[in-house]
Every structure is written in C-alpha cells, then in structure tokens.
Amino acid sequence: MSNIPTDLKYTKSHEWIRVEADGTLTVGVSDHAQQALGDIVFLELPETGRRVDAGEACAVIESVKAASDIYAPCAGEIVASNQEAADAPETVNADAYAAWLFRIKPDSAPAGLLDAAGYEAEIADA
C-alpha cells in the first residue's frame, strides 16, 4: 500500500510538505497520488519568484492518463523548482518523496495541514 512518512505534513489534495530549517516549505506529491496518476510524463513547475496564494494551482503533473493540478499549501513566494524532476518526470513515480516539485517561502506559518495519521485516514475514506 501507500507509503506515508511520519516526518512530513500533507494536504487533502495529496501534496506532501516538509518544513526546512530555514523556514521554507518543500512540496511534492504523495506516494498515493503518484500511484493513482500512473506513469508521469511531464511536469509544469512554477517560476522562481512567483507569488502564490494558499490553494492556488501553481504546478501541473501530466501522467499518460490525465493532467492534475498541484496546489500551493500556503501563500508565499516560490524560491525554487526542481529542474531535475522536470527533466525526468518518471522519478516522481520511482520515489515521490525524493522528487520534490517546488519550494515556497511562506508569508506565515501554513494552517490546516494533516499529519501522517490524518492523511492516512483521509485517503482511506476516499
């Protein structure tokens, strides 16, 4: 079944979030999400410097099957995008927690994130 590391936070829309030592947030998609998407063939990642609102669609994952939006977990500024993942989208299938998508410098601490148990319950209900 799905791998849900306990040191990460999650959203109901299947992003994972890691709070870095400098206060920025690294964002990717969960293992559950990559399984549901199937073979991933293209990533459209946000430009560095872009301002995003909480819940704003700011990246797109295209699998063979469909296109899916990735949402910003909080308002802030994009400070990095993972070009290596964009060049090799299949790495998101191989390890969804290593292939991060973007980093965001939050305006304030994000609210409403799920812990691993909360996310596990969320996907069990789906």
Added chain:
Amino acid sequence: MNHPARRTPLRACHLAAGARMVDFAGWDMPVNYGSQIDEHHAVRRDAGMFDVSHMLSLDLSGVGATDFLRRLLANDVAKLKAPGKALYSCMLNEAGGVVDDLIVYRLSEAEYRLVVNAGTADKDVAWIRRHIAAMGANTTLESRRELALIAIQGPRAIERAMGAIPELNTANGVPPPFSAARLADLLIARTGYTGEDGLEIAVPAVRVEAMWNALLAAGVRPCGLGARDTLRLEAGLNLYGQDMDEHVSPLDAGLAWTVDLRDGERDFVGKAALVAKPAQHAFLGLILEDKGVLRAHMKLFAAAGEGETTSGSFAPTLGASIGFARLPLGTTAGERVEVDMRGRRLAARTVKLPFVRNGQVLVDIDRPQAS
C-alpha cells in the same frame, strides 16, 4: 459505486497479476498492471495480451444475412468473398452519424460474426433487431455473451501464442492478416487494435482462464486498457465515443475509407445523408512540438480556422505527445497549428495518420526523445 460493475471471467487473473482496476463502460477492467508505458513497449517490441471480453460477439446467420449486412453497414460485406475474411465498418444512423464501429468476420456462406464495443453493445443489439424486423430480413441474431475475448498483440505475439495454444499449431491454425479461422470452439482472428501483428481469440468463458495462464507462461505480458489506448492512438485507430459518435459522420472522423459507395445499386442506412453532406472537416494526426500533453477536446487554431483534438496522450514509442485533430476542411498534413493548453498557446504540427505501424515510426519527430 451506484451499481456493481460487470466482471469478465478473467478478473481473478487480473488481480493475481497486480492489476489496477477501473470502471470502463460499466465493466470492472484492468487499466494497468504497474506501468502502462512498459506494457505499451512490450506490445511494440515483443508480445502483450489484453482482456477484451467486455466487447460483445454477435452471430448473424441465415440466407438473408449477406443482403441484410449490406444494408446495415456502411462498408460492403460483399468484399468478403471467401469465408474467414474480416472487414472493419461503421454502422450508421439515418442522419449518417456513427451508431458503432465494428469488425465483421464471414464465417461461412451465410454466417457472420460481429464484434461490437462494450459501451454500445445493448444499443447495437436493439438497433440490429429493429432493422431485421423492419427490413423483414431472413436472418437471426444471436448474442454470444458466453464468449470471452483475448487480444494477443506484438511482433512475437503469434510465435509465443503458438507455444501456449495447441489449436494454433494445426493446419490453418494461424489465419492470414485480416482473416479468421474457426477451430473447435475457438474463433482465431488475425486482427487487433494496436498497429502490430497478432491475434484476437474468442474462447468460451470456461476455457479462458487456462488460456490466459498458458499465454502468461509463454511470456506474453498482461496489458491494460491504458496501454491499449496509447497503442491505438499511435496506430491511428479511432475510439468510439471519443473520435466519433452518433453525431459525427465517418467522413469527418477519418473513416471515409470505410464507407463503400462503389456499388451504386446498394443502399445502406445513412447513405443518403452522407451523399447529401460530404466531409465538413479534415481529420489529421497532431504532434505537439512544445512541452506538455495533448488531451481530447483541446481547442486548435489553424490557418483556415478553429478545430479541436478528439483524442490525445503521451505516445511512448515516439517520446512525444500526439493526438487526433478535427480541423477546417482544406487543412493538410505538415501545417503548423496552435493548441490552447490551460490558456497558453502551444505549437503543434499536423501529420498524416498513422504515427506508428508494425513497430516503425512513420512521422518525423523533431524534438529530442525524452528517454
């Protein structure tokens, strides 16, 4: 789920092979067994098999069967001079729209097998029965839901299948391309939906699990509906309900070659409408030159006006995104068009279909391959 999905007799085999199951036209079907791209490559390079038991086999027999089918179908079964030959055809409504697309096999002088889509099967049976009655045709229709169907496809499909299915090793066990052979309780057809050589075998449900397992042991890889879709897209083969339906003329869906107007004496359902209204659109392949993935129903901007994609996906054999495009009449292969993708205009190029046939890429791919 509102209603339990229908299951094919191979469901246990799919689950044992690690299938991810999805609802398709009311059927619980495998979409992939892990990686749809790996399954796609298995069919282009070696051999893969698909459970297509959701499709329905129909038998038409009787002295009036030939005349009836000549009136029911837009293609002309009179081409099937020898028993065993197969023909692809659309079944049209009076307005010239496509009720379904199907394969018809001539089994003997007065016996035909039709294989129709799962999502349209009930509608098709009602449609055919209504026309038998209305035309007073001397033919009977029998639905063969007890038959399962396995498609074995790829350059090594026949070789591997011969190691798994004893009937294939008898005289005439492997029919010539676009033909079928009846051997005991099997109908073995040299047809498919992938652009590769291979077989489609109709087999009684009670035997199908053993056949699947023998094919598996012979090295044929299980492939899901996901790979089936990218394979048919590369092969330039239409998908009913997506590239054409009851409101689309075959002449606007790249299927003019299946409409046979040569016998001026022959009337068929929808003929008058097609003659009165020739093609309104060009139907072409599309290759995306910018990064992204084409999907169905994206808006297109060509020199002669607007159009839309009817299908689109990532094409594993090409390492690029491709689609089918319905464009203004006069648009030809080799033109630049723009695609609206999430509000941005991306560059694409029209090409002649198909993109791939028998493992060979038939179109120019300018951009470097992804892998």
